[in-house]
Amino acid sequence: MTAAGLTPLLPVALPAAAHAAPGSARPGFDLVRDGVAAEVFVDAADDPAVIRAAGDLQADVERVAGVRPELRHTLPERAAALVLVGTLGASPVIDGLAARGRLDVSRVRGRWEASVAQVVERPLPGVRRALVIAGSDRRGTVYGVYDTSERIGVSPWHWWADVPVEHRDTVTVPAGPLVRSEPSVRYRGVFLNDEENLTTWSHRTQEPDKNIGPRTYRRIFELLLRLKANYLWPAMHPYSDFFNAYRENPELADEYGIVVGSSHPEALLRNGVHEWEPWAREHRGADGALPVYDYTVNPAVISDYWRARARQNAAYESSWTLGMRGLHDSALETRNATTVPEKVAVMNDIIADQRRILAEEVGAAAAPQIFIPYKEVLDLYNAGVRVPDDVTLIWPDDNHGNMRQLPDEAERARAGGNGIYYHLSYWGRPRSYLWLDTTQLAKVWQELRRVYEHGADRVWIFNVGDLKSIETGLSFSMDMAWDVDRWGADDVEDFLAQWYGRQFGVRHAREIAAIRTEYYRLAAERRPEFIDRNVFSVVHHGDEAGRRMAAYDRLLARTRALGAELPAAYRDAYFELLEYPVHGACLMNLKYYWADRNALAARQGRGAGTNRFADLAEAAHAQEAALTRRYNTEVAGGKWDGYINPYPSQIPKAPGRPAVTRVARQETSGLGVAAEGNETGAQRPLSFDSATRDRRFVDVFNTGFLDVTWAAEANRPWVRLSSAGGTLTAQTRVWVGIDWARTPEGAHDVTVAVTGGGRRFEVPLRVVNDGERARRRARGFVEAGGWVSIDAAHTERRIARGGAHWRTVRGLGRRAAAVEAGPSTADPVTADFAARAPELRYRVHFRSTGTFPVTVFRLPSLDERGARRLALALDDRPPVILSGQAVATGNRGDAWARNVEEGVEKLTAAVTVGEPGEHVLRVFMVDPAITVDQIVVDTGGLPTAYLAPPESYHPVFNPHPETRPGLDAPDQ
Template identity: 75%
Template sequence: MSNNKSNGWTRRSLLRGMAIAGVAPLLPGIAVAGQDELALVHDGSAADLFVDQADDPAVARAAGDLAADLARVSGVRPRLQRTTSGLSGTAVLIGTIGASPVIDRLIAEGRLDVAGVAGRWEASVTQVVRRPLPGVDRALVIAGSDRRGAVYGIYDTSERIGVSPWHWWADVPVARRGTVGVEAGTVKRGEPSVRYRGIFINDEQNLTTWSNRTQERDKNIGPETYKRIFELLLRLKANYLWPAMHPYTDHFNKHRDSVRLADEYGIVVGSSHPEALLRNGVHEWQPWAEAHRNPDGSLPEYDYTVNPGVIAEYWRARARENAAFESSWTIGMRGLHDSAFQTRHAKTVPEKVAVMNQIITDQRRILAEEVGAAATPQIFIPYKEVLDLYNAGVRVPEDITLVWPDDNHGNMRQMPTGEEQRRPGGNGLYYHISYWGSPKSYLWLDTTQLSKIWQELRRAHEHRVDRLWVINVGDIKSQEAGLSFCMDLAWDINRWGAGNVEDFLVEWAGRQFGQRHGREIAAIRTEFARLAAERRPEFVDRGSISLVHHGDEAGARMAAHEALLTRTRALGRQLPPAYQDAFFELVEYPVHGAYLMNLKYYWADRNALAARQGRGAGVNRYAELSEAAHAQEEALTRRYTTEIAGGKWNGVVNPYPSQIPQAPGRPAVVRVTPQQTSGLGVAAEGNETGAARPLSFSSYPRDRRFVDVFNTGFRSFPWRATTSHPWVRVSAISGTVTDQVRVWVSIDWQRAPLGRHEATVTFTGAGRSLSVPLRVHNDGEQARRRATGFVEAHGYVSIDAAHFHRRVPRGGADWRAVTGLGRRQAAVEAVPSTAVPITEDLTTRSPELSYRIRFTSTGTFPVTVFRLPSLDARGKRRLAIALDDGPAVVLSGQAIATGKKDDAWARNVTEGVEKLTGSLTVSTPGEHVLRLLMVDPAMVVDQIVVDTGGLPATYLAPPESYHPGAADRPAAAVDGFPNA
């Protein structure tokens, strides 16, 4: 648990800022120096910085960054002194407790308060002390419990004077001013919630390209690039790294300067699950094998059942080489380059378990002999097939940290048992916010909802997974917000809760772009992530989202994307020129890129539908629009890599890197030969063509329905619409059709008679008339006002799970709403995640959520519960539903993380939900109560849909049913998706 007493300066200081070019940055501690503040720069003079000669090099190096940051803000660079002689009257004294005599003397004299800091892990205190040294009137003292505690205290100060951790990596500008001050109050930063916090640079083709072009020239990620990465990690209060490891990248240990620099910065370097004892098998095994050939001249296999001696010496060499550095040692074995564990002479699971146990024993002996007591931490990562072996009996010594993986798509596969939680080595996690692999890859944009990250990582921490968090960030770029949140959460797990995760974005965006813009940027990022939760832009493919149902499901989604882009551009125009590059990188490019990726597939689907409908001009028009969207997307990325920040990011962003074949590309389109013909066609909502499925209208949701009036040829013609009743409305009664006109049909509910009625709209043109049938159900305004819950209409009831009318906690468990989670605005989670499952007497013992429903139909109806696809390989994933006082129906998630491309798990992670199905019987029409009951904890429910006989099969759930407080549906564009 975190012992943080403060995660920042006081609220008063937090809200101060200098109005620079119309921007009020949210930069805590920026203020003109007053009587309660200490001026670090004033009238062209800067306070000296002091770090004792005896202190750790990491502290002195970070102090140099503080000097550079003060220069960025003020234009004046302070001196960094290593002795106390001749220090300025105002100074900054920096040091590690026990390694800095000046710091230790102030503590001994009772002038520096280190209670809750001394003896802790990576803790620090920042305090103003009067006359700490001869000739120094006042000093800002930054003292760390250890070297990284001091380093974090330094970077804390940098951020508070206005330098974002992302100032270099995202070109966030630094507001300039002549006077720089910090508040004089004492600030303590206690121990972090998670001991080791860091990243895995993985599937790094883009980062490698960029590094080679802009940083290293003769290297594919080397010391110059790692300097930038190390500094970013420290500014984010991280301390841990799994370096890049793929074939197109130089392995970390190839350039020994990288290894040395990590230690100088204070970064703990480990290695990923296939890289035992810091060995990179992709690059290093082949040369080693060639130098240690078998007696017959053949190359030894990387198989411990065949060549244990050669492999053990291979590991030993690296242990000996890196023994002097602060490292993390990966124990166990997988195949080369992220392949499965190879055991030619061990075929059964028990045999493989025995081999793994022997490997662990031998590796431990190597570390004891070559590294000794410093060989800590040691970690075991039961990733993919190794998890099955672990569960089958692999014995991991108690002092080794178990690092639990997710399923590569943000769902933790397994949580430690109570016994595992008590292990001295503790527990860690390996979590993806970027991934290459099955069933689809997502490396391009930062698309994982922060509330999803919070829900999964919080759940892990509740299971005492707090020793190590490794976040797979791909190429780093594009993952700025997600990485920042992960590290912030790892530092203080309690800072953000179920209802305020978006506040992190408000604060984070405010620090990059100004406090007055933080709320709007946070709202944009939240909606961007919600749309990605429906389907990530990297997962977009053909025919997934309906063009014909629910008011054009795909068109409505595109309209939401376009509205978000319009909102984003409007905000961007308010920012000064200095902020444009950062805004493009962190906000505009993700929003615009996702829009264009979806757009080209939307038009490609429209193109295919038009071809099936036998259209003429529309087929070619939609083909052109799809290809134009792809060209715009290419131009947008080209702007990022050639223009933004003067071309600084050459190659770092690419939706289609050659090594990522799963990425969506340019969708195929068809064209037809133009003919001088014309013909009338219609496609009423719910039909690909024609109107066999009547348009349904209800006085409760009062929604509209569309009819596409289209041309089967290429020559324009006039058309006209007539209605069978005066209370049937159409958005247009006549016009000219070139390829398509979308006509919206609605009901004048004040004029329509009560009851059930049938009506028609008839379209005439090109010598033909086509009628569209309507079915209208009008219960009247009084019935609408009397509704107390969700009202069945159109053959279904659709419920957002967070819109319950009653919550009943029971047995120490409860449901809570988590905002910003799932496909809508919030989802509900059964908590705590450590609660005991309830399997008996569910309707009286289980915590429940209740939903009032007015049914007009009777019968036994299918019920689908949309839940987020969290996992637990050793447990169950169950919840239950009940109607009124009826029995509970248990619904169970069956999918397990297989890594395959075409099974239930693959479908769930692609869609972002698992659909649990059951049935309930409604014996009488009228008011009823649907009850959602917890069986297993940590189940997260997004939506609930009851199919009473009219529900078409679609990707998304239908629009939420009318209920008290529900707003009337907003009007959609007259011609469907705008810009058609």
């Protein structure tokens, strides 16, 4: 029986890059039937990683059926059903089945981490049926085991996200065969970084005598293997214990089959934060001075320091980081080398020294070796650092999900190949994002697809911060790393549906995927960790910030409604994986929204209303604190004590508790008005257009604390007011709309008069009605209100040229989708665009004439060897090239910092409209992989705001423009 009507997806879903033979008529294999579990055999001589994983299969079967299979190292004389687990070349039983043609290993043998699971009839004397799980190597077998666990309903996140395992009395897997082919990327893993919360939790709940130690790493290793990862850069910071502090850690990693490496400042598995100072104390100079971590000053001492670790860990499967940076993730120190050529020479000497050490201490097993040109090291690499051909180049992103540089043709031909270091979490400039998983999966897909097309397929390492909260993004990244072709530009949301279906059942999978997609979209507008004062306008575009908060409010309502339908057993997992991220992001934004309204109210001279907004801001902060406290102390019985914290002590520029203003109570009253588009008063008219059929607001407020009576009236009968008056203690928002069926055609100047407290305010309205016929006849985007706003995916026509094209990437950017020029390896086009460049066309109906600025919102992808350019033209006029920022500086306040904070770069040009009517706006690819999100033409009325205006009226793409009001405070 399924719980409360849930139909789990997991037991019948095949894992990514695993393929079942079609049309098999054989019955499935019963792991458990009638209270009896099939025994599990694994040869005692097989790898310890395989034997240990077979023990996990025991536990997983018991989780599902309540019956624990026996784990055997000798074959039974008789068995109706038996699970045979083994590695080719390490298990005589598996090798024998393959040799006799009973097990098809043609797509497995000799491959990297491949496996097959197949039911074999009468495989051995006395055995009627067997489920055979065979791997090409030790990890291939381990992955085959964990595939079986997933197929019977055990999520990889069953422990780390408290995903319940549904009980079934009969546990059956399909007959197969199920083949897991080689991964797209050889080494796939995570970097535990900025791990303050993980350390706190580990110390409190896992190992009180340690910060992060073997017990915690056991949990991490198992999770990685269940996700089909094989690689780890361990925690490195001062508040954790460094990995090699406990010899059990590398021993356990080897036992599990995890390859352990180290990050860019940790050469040859050394942790400078923890290990250099003790080493330096033991190697003082003749004068007693401590040696500094500078290869130009102390090469021998540093070389011996590296050699000791190479010797100590020589027996383990490791990844060896070459090169050097300063201690604690700082820049390379070179007191005796000041120029770039001198530093390049020093780096070459360092690499040569490290290579000698590895050859002498580790030998041929010293692979893979990697070089990570991170931050300043990239400049040195580009200036001439010589990296041996068999060393893997690990290309870093800009810490915000944009790849800085990709390998060229010569680098793609290197024997060591190429890889990437990619951030799903980050501490540093210009702002940190460690709290929630907020990088759009479509953005991850776009960048990973691009790096793979450029030959970076040897190593993919993902910075996941504390690990928890990155569950969805990490799962997607591992899926991509195994099979880069699994997901395409149109179906990233399908991953979400499948993944959440595995956690919560297929019944709600699509709705959860839609919720998560909208959550990512709102984060793409501005990560909740990046929120600050005065980011979103509370004055323009119908209260831009309020409209955004209304979207969060609707999203939270959907999230809660769905959560209420789940059985109680799923509530903890749902809170962790969906409700907390949505609600937490909402509250982080909400407190800053009310704080901005509070500041504006103070400037406007509001009385009780100023304090009301202060109350709301502080209440939102208190709610956020209570929500996090619930996560840490109540969810899963307090299992995650200390793990979830939006404000670790070390985060630079993290949002916190915004300051608010309060005014002293005075026994007075008075009336004030602020119309949309005006901080105070109503000087800027409210604009209404029959194309967009907007609604606009007028804030009516009390300048004191005693009640005031007010009234509002328009001088035209077809103007609608959401309220015509009443008694006011604090404030109210009056929404103004137009009854278009009753409005005469033409342009009209209208007034809404607001009176009360002995004062009268006149709010001007500008109403343009072209008539219903004109609206129906429009063929493109219609200029209204002084601008044209276009979602870039809403094209009239797309033209592919020169082997390149524009494609829609759903779930990417600030709207529902963005368009990307591809393939990413296409050649740039810098001339003769109409004949050679792929093109986007948008039909626009202009009412105005003149020369108007155009802003193209592009996603801020990088490639410091090239450029990010496109070309723009109106009708048949010559295109103008627009150039994007190409360099990630890491400096606050520059163009790159602004781009990554906002998630877009705004490229500007101008078009000249000679006569009103329909025109064609044309966008050409200049450089491949450029992605366009929105396009805005300012025809003279565009206010300054953070977001692009709501999309203009279009009879197909936007026939009913959004007029829903934003979030508002209670009137009183």
